Amino acid sequence: MAARYAIYFAPAPDSPFWRFGSAWLGRDAALDTPLPRPKLEGDASADWDDVALEALTASPRNYGFHATLKPPFRLSEGQAVEGLIQAAESFARAQKPFGCPSVNAAALGRFIAFRMLEPCQAMTDLAAACVRAFEPFRAPLNAAELARRHAAGLTPRQTALTAEWGYPYVFEEFRFHMTLTGAITDDAVRERLAASLRAMAEAEGASGVMRADAIAVYEQPASGAPFRLLRRIPFHA
Template sequence: MSDATSTAMNTAPAQWSAATRFALYYAPPRDSAWWRRGCEWLGRDPESGEPLAPPQPVELEMPLASLTVAPGRYGWHGTLVPPFRLADGVTPQALVAATQAWAARRERFEVAAEAATLGRFVAVRAADDSGAQALQQLAGDALRTLGSLRAAQTSAELARRLDAPLTPRQRDYVETWGYPYVFDEFRFHMTLSDSLDEAPTRAALMHAWNAQMRDAGPLPVHGVAIYVEPKPAAPFELWQRVDFPQENDA
């Protein structure tokens, strides 16, 4: 099989509208410990819609679910192309086709990864520079390829995103790409917590995640997934998986 494959439904639900947002995310393979344990950690499988019981690390005095509200809405993932609305005339199926064509030119790779801090958050990060650079290149290539399918920002969206402490380069990225942390500003992460003020809580979460993933092996980057926010503030759903070719694909 020479083409990248999609392993989910390929029709757009009728309840989607012009306000529906799409995102290209990294999602670990469904049969991997990286997928199963990440979904359990956030309390939801965004592909099946199944609610899951989060683990309760012994280091925590409060329920894990109370510390993962925001990442739980977005679902277990690592952002490659941030959420966007489709441009006029672009259908969800066209987005899938473009993603498949792009993915067919990619190669599978693996990245050493571990939980670390990212500001006041805890997230899975690449454990070395080579992995971080591979993921940064992947995200940048995806954004350049799919960027023409994005709807232009509204003036309100642009004003909201610029109302933040940004560098001149980040402001340029917001105006051009709709998001400040792209290309050289991109830092791959899979969020494990809300924003937390308490350093001991962040440390406990890092320790708990790394302990349970000690034998999981490297992060397998074997494909991407299209996630959907059906309507504003709704939980994101994994709509389509798109695999990178295997080595024996002709």
């Protein structure tokens, strides 16, 4: 399968959010290198050993620490990664930095993620603008990709968004999140881990206002390969 690309939000590499999120996942997507995971603290430590945590973080580790703005896509016919990066640079020049309020680790359905606990219209608007701006670079979903999406139990609106934009969770369906775990079916276990991660993140300064001052182009060079941060492009407006 051809390479895939995505437009993500990624905190600055020297920020507490990036350091904590990358370390927890066990991989730095900017350096494309493994990282030692911090020791799990709090009540959740009795629920998980190192092997279980490695499995729990496998999927988000493969995608790299991020929040999705324009979800992964193959390049459409006639497009090249150089053109995508040029478009991202042009897009970023028109954007102004802003702060995302009240960001902390919390449950999101069966998962745990960094979430904004207060609304942030600026981030919602940024995600919508990215979906539209980079659409010319997106190849249509193939039959297997469509089938996988439809198997997820989408609402009629999400199905329509998938047909038009290739992804169900855009525009009014968008929810900012930076995934920290795979699915955890036990509610009590999930809440204990969320509380532990919240305390650990707060101790490292990875809570509160998160600065959004760039977009990032991520690349998955081959099917199943980890995504890597190809270019982080600061806002300049």
